[in-house]
Amino acid sequence: MxxxxxxxxxxxxxxxxxxxxxxxxxxxxxxxxxxxxxxxxxxxxxxxxxxxxxxxxxxxxxxxxxxxxxxxxxxxxxxxxxxxxxxxxxxxxxxxSWHSAVLLFFVLGIVYVLVRSGLKAVRHTNALQILTRLSQTHSGYGDIGRDVVVLDSQAPAAFSAGIFLPRCYVTTGLMEQVSETELGIILDHERAHIRHKDTEKKLLFSLFASLYPKPVARGLNRLFSLASEQRADAQVCTSYGNFDIAQTLVKVARLQRCFAGNLHPAMVSHFAADDIDLRIRALVFHERSQLPxxxxxxxxxxxxxxxxxxxxxxxxxxxxxxxxx
Structure with missing residues (x-):
């Protein structure tokens, strides 16, 4: 007592x-x-x-x-x-007393969530290291920048990933099937994710959302991920036309198949993911910024x-x- x-x-x-x-x-x-x-x-x-x-x-x-x-x-x-x-x-x-049990339950829950997230982050980092070993030199792919990792894979995919040092990843399978303009749109989109620190924010947001029941947490994470993609789309609109971005989005969505592998969804931002139809609608109808x-x-x-x-x-x-x- x-x-x-x-x-x-x-x-x-x-x-x-x-x-x-x-x-x-x-x-x-x-x-x-x-x-x-x-x-x-x-x-x-x-x-x-x-x-x-x-x-x-x-x-x-x-x-x-x-x-x-x-x-x-x-x-x-x-x-x-x-x-x-x-x-x-x-x-x-x-x-x-039951008061003490409440405190103990909360502490154990926090420890469990942190340990589970830490293990997922370790697996995510290991998966990225394996993917990086598959990377190629940039020769033959034009000036795509040193911040881009080219993966030797026929699976068409582009994404940004990484917790402390996020980078853009694109596969040779995708680069061979898109035009130079489309590739520029894709890479600018992934660079926008890195500028906005979306991979770190998605991970932190998922930790906060884990307090809610799983169905509610999944819905919140989905809404946040969609908003991140739409913000990146809007950033690309400063350099490319809205319809060009929408067409590229549709094309990559048709080409792309499940490529996430061992990468945790909360730590990855794929180019063609998260409610393509809503993203295209926002591009076509020129979504305006609003204040909360x-x-x-x-x-x-x-x-x-x-x-x-x-x-x-x-x-x-x-x-x-x-x-x-």
Missing amino acids: LIDTSAILLNLLNIALIGLFAATLLLSSLSPFFARWATQLSAGARQEILWSFVAAPWLVGILCALLFLPSLAESESAIWLGRLAHWHHPYVFYLD PWGYCLLFLGVITLFSTVGVDALHHVVEAAFSH
């Missing part, structure tokens, strides 16, 4: 975790509506909103702990918060925080009542 300051800190951490779980459940139930709304935004605005969505449970957890803090400190300002956010025995923390509706987002965050705070208090009373009987 812990008493006083250490107990208050552990109880606050427990409150934050319960608030985090409550917010995750609420946001998961709203994810289908969120996905339909997010697809109406431009690629850049969609990415920012998606980052906010996956980070929201963590922020809500912190806000819940702050709302409970006055009642734990028995402050006079806690009077109006008493019915909304009240925590029993704030100065005591039992190491054999941050006012509505802040209001939504406040509502989620309020419901999560109520959920923390309700869950606490329910579990305490169950254990006391």
